[in-house]
Amino acid sequence: MVAEGRYARPLGVVKRGQADTGARPHRRRAFRNEGARPYAQALATEEAPVARDEKLDLLHSIPLFARFDRQHLERLGMLTEEVDVPAGKVLIRQGELGDDLMVLVSGTVVVERDGARVKELGPGDFFGEIALIDHGPRTATVTAESPSRLLVINHRDFHALMDEFPQVAVTVLLCLAERLRGLDRAAVQ
Numbered sequence: 143m144v145a146e147g148r149y150a151r152p153l154g155v156v157k158r159g160q161a162d163t164g165a166r167p168h169r170r171r172a173f174r175n176e177g178a179r180p181y182a183q184a185l186a187t188e189e190a191p192v193a194r195d196e197k198l199d200l201l202h203s204i205p206l207f208a209r210f211d212r213q214h215l216e217r218l219g220m221l222t223e224e225v226d227v228p229a230g231k232v233l234i235r236q237g238e239l240g241d242d243l244m245v246l247v248s249g250t251v252v253v254e255r256d257g258a259r260v261k262e263l264g265p266g267d268f269f270g271e272i273a274l275i276d277h278g279p280r281t282a283t284v285t286a287e288s289p290s291r292l293l294v295i296n297h298r299d300f301h302a303l304m305d306e307f308p309q310v311a312v313t314v315l316l317c318l319a320e321r322l323r324g325l326d327r328a329a330v331q
Contacts, residue, residue, distance in 0.1 A: 181233050197219050198215055199295060201293070203266060205321070206314060206317050211220050218295065218300075219275070221302075225291060226289070228286065229287060229289055234270060234273075236254070236255065237279050240278070240280045242273065243269075243273070243299030244269055244294050245267075245292065246264060246265055246266065246267050246291075247292060248324045249288045250262055251263050251291025254282060263326065274296075278283065313317055
């Protein structure tokens, strides 16, 4: 059997708790301090992990990672954790320090700023990219509206990736520069 998509390759049989051939086993993060990570009480799941190609496609769709070559994207995929959360779980709180980027695989989340609902996000959407870079305060509160599965990349692992592959840091800087130029153009208009 061959997977379809940008990262097509032969696939093995996927059994519960195992990843497809070539990928590392499905792993869940064990959190030491739930206060620092509100989503820390992740649910164990009977579902199979996200397929490797789907994970890489999701990561590649994020503007911050869109320019990554295959090697860097695969390495980033290895650093990514899968987390399942119940409806009503607060994932990030406005004003608290953060260090994770989250990509929604399934489910929906609600984004609120200063108590007002700003928008709803669904599969393929992401949040927390600013904290991934600067480890600063969150600009919004995000709450799971339905049971959701997330891919999580933490600040420390991402910075280790940039240390391992300096080209990743250059790529991230180029992306941030483009975003700043876009904001600057929007402010002038």
